[in-house]
Amino acid sequence: MQDKINQIQQTAEHAVDACTALEEIEQQRVRFLGKKGEVTLLFQHLKNVPVEEKPQAGVLINTLKDHIHNILQLKKERLETAQLEKQLLSESIDVTLPGQNSGFGKIHPLNRTLHELVDIFHSLGFSIAHGPEIETEYYNFDALNIPSYHPARDMQDTFFLENGMVLRTHTSPVQIRVMENKKPPVRIIAPGRVYRNEAINYKSYCLFHQIEGFYVDSAVSFAELKGVLAFVIREFFGKETQFRIRPSYFPFTEPSLECDIMVKGKSGWMEILGAGMIHPQVLKSVGYDPQQVQGYAFGMGIERITMLRYGIDDIRLLYDNDLRFLAQF
Numbered sequence: 001m002q003d004k005i006n007q008i009q010q011t012a013e014h015a016v017d018a019c020t021a022l023e024e025i026e027q028q029r030v031r032f033l034g035k036k037g038e039v040t041l042l043f044q045h046l047k048n049v050p051v052e053e054k055p056q057a058g059v060l061i062n063t064l065k066d067h068i069h070n071i072l073q074l075k076k077e078r079l080e081t082a083q084l085e086k087q088l089l090s091e092s093i094d095v096t097l098p099g100q101n102s103g104f105g106k107i108h109p110l111n112r113t114l115h116e117l118v119d120i121f122h123s124l125g126f127s128i129a130h131g132p133e134i135e136t137e138y139y140n141f142d143a144l145n146i147p148s149y150h151p152a153r154d155m156q157d158t159f160f161l162e163n164g165m166v167l168r169t170h171t172s173p174v175q176i177r178v179m180e181n182k183k184p185p186v187r188i189i190a191p192g193r194v195y196r197n198e199a200i201n202y203k204s205y206c207l208f209h210q211i212e213g214f215y216v217d218s219a220v221s222f223a224e225l226k227g228v229l230a231f232v233i234r235e236f237f238g239k240e241t242q243f244r245i246r247p248s249y250f251p252f253t254e255p256s257l258e259c260d261i262m263v264k265g266k267s268g269w270m271e272i273l274g275a276g277m278i279h280p281q282v283l284k285s286v287g288y289d290p291q292q293v294q295g296y297a298f299g300m301g302i303e304r305i306t307m308l309r310y311g312i313d314d315i316r317l318l319y320d321n322d323l324r325f326l327a328q329f
């Protein structure tokens with residue numbers, strides 16, 4: 001009997017020690033202490049033991065039973081603790097790890113130019129107006145003294161829509177829309193997108209931005225136009241920037257001019273805007289009396305100005321949304 005008890009005790013200790021999961025503990029409990037378990041069977045063998053040895057044998061089997069019960073309980077608690085630790089570890093955050101950086105956004109170079117120019121014009125007393133990008137031919141052309149036979153209406157330049165409308169080719173139609181609704185004096189700038197059906201290359205794109213500006217009052221002079229342009233150019237590009245104006249032609253201004261600037265470190269003159277005194281025909285088309293009021297107008301290309309300022313040599317970079325390019329500003 002003693003040998004049998006020793007043998008069961010050893011087997012049980014090894015088996016319990018080898019358990020790696022709670023289910024296995026339960027299996028071992030059934031194996032030794034269950035209804036048909038090895039220890040339970042020992043009690044049944046008691047009846048074959050001689051009477052004088054019975055009490056002692058009973059004590060031994062009970063001790064074995066308690067022992068196995070204890071080591072099962074101990075192993076169970078150890079496995080539970082290990083499981084809990086594993087769970088806690090997987091749920092915890094290491095607060096000493098470096099944070100995840102999501103990076104800062106920046107203002108697009110075109111918008112920077114736009115905002116700065118708008119601020120400069122604000123300081124001169126100009127207010128902002130907006131007009132639609134889908135325009136009628138009347139506002140984009142006729143009212144601006146561009147008759148239907150004018151080359152600017154050529155299919156090459158204008159996106160014509162199926163419903164007879166056009167994508168505005170310049171911001172000048174906003175002049176007409178504002179003047180139709182407001183009596184002089186008007187002093188307005190109109191920034192926005194314009195579209196041209198041109199071959200796309202390093203210096204032209206199918207869409208770009210302009211700022212239109214105009215001032216109409218009872219005594220507006222060409223000299224004032226020149227002064228305003230000089231002020232804006234020097235504020236934006238710096239006091240040393242040289243500029244020149246050349247005679248030009250636009251159907252909606254008379255006389256007309258184009259303005260070039262010489263940016264430090266760049267050779268040659270670069271054209272940045274067209275301007276002139278608003279044509280009497282245009283004033284008439286909005287119901288103004290050209291004998292009573294005059295005005296000047298100008299339109300400047302934002303892409304051109306941005307490229308000159310930052311030394312960008314391909315207009316398409318401004319529309320590619322390539323972070324390697326945009327992060328430089």
Ligand code: PHE
Nearest residue numbers: 170172274275276297298299
């Ligand atoms: N609308 C002209 C253009 O797009 C620019 C301009 C505006 C010229 C106002 C004169 C007066 O080229």
